[in-house]
Amino acid sequence: MPKYDVYFEDVGHPGTQLIPNSILELFPVCCITAREILYADPTNVPKLERIALIFRDMDGVAHTTGSSTKKEIRFSLNYVKACRGNESEIKGVLVHEAVHCWQNNGLGTAPGGLVEGIADFVRLRAGLQPPHWNRNGPKTRWDEGYEKTAFFLDWVDIAVRRGIVERLNVVLQTKRYNSGIFIELTGHSIEHLWQNYVSV
Numbered sequence: 419m420p421k422y423d424v425y426f427e428d429v430g431h432p433g434t435q436l437i438p439n440s441i442l443e444l445f446p447v448c449c450i451t452a453r454e455i456l457y458a459d460p461t462n463v464p465k466l467e468r469i470a471l472i473f474r475d476m477d478g479v480a481h482t483t484g485s486s487t488k489k490e491i492r493f494s495l496n497y498v499k500a501c502r503g504n505e506s507e508i509k510g511v512l513v514h515e516a517v518h519c520w521q522n523n524g525l526g527t528a529p530g531g532l533v534e535g536i537a538d539f540v541r542l543r544a545g546l547q548p549p550h551w552n553r554n555g556p557k558t559r560w561d562e563g564y565e566k567t568a569f570f571l572d573w574v575d576i577a578v579r580r581g582i583v584e585r586l587n588v589v590l591q592t593k594r595y596n597s598g599i600f601i602e603l604t605g606h607s608i609e610h611l612w613q614n615y616v617s618v
């Protein structure tokens with residue numbers, strides 16, 4: 419287990435007052451949830467030493483940076499304020515960011531839309547999708563990212579290949595990304611999968 423740190427950078431910010439009181443427990447629980455959904459086999463989990471959660475006066479929602487063993491999740495106090503400290507939303511964002519702490523990216527080659535799609539797939543499977551996510555919204559590209567790609571991966575997992583995201587993540591630990599990975603894992607090209615998904 420890594421060490422978990424929580425930093426409050428701007429205690430006078432109105433968002434700080436809205437952070438759930440249970441954040442010290444919520445944070446590691448969200449990390450464990452993300453890891454358990456992403457990895458069926460615990461021996462594949464990369465070893466992290468430390469994860470810091472930093473509440474900061476910044477734009478956007480949250481993002482994750484760091485080295486291979488030490489990660490930093492930066493969480494926007496303006497966003498905490500905007501969502502009025504909604505606990506389910508904060509947990510959902512934390513699960514998404516925790517995925518970034520442990521996920522593999524094909525040695526830096528995986529498409530950004532896939533990386534974000536996997537993070538939201540885990541959030542979806544954790545039952546923490548926000549109310550505005552719409553499974554029946556427009557389907558433009560498989561690698562559009564976030565919930566669009568998450569719903570596609572969810573469909574592939576249910577309709578084509580159980581455990582697709584877990585397997586994809588394990589392959590991306592040691593291999594560079596190429597679209598042939600989908601043929602290896604499902605027997606179908608990504609284009610074929612996407613066409614089938616769009617026509618459902």
Ligand SMILES: [Zn+2]
Pocket residue numbers: 514515518534537
């Ligand atoms: Zn992300």
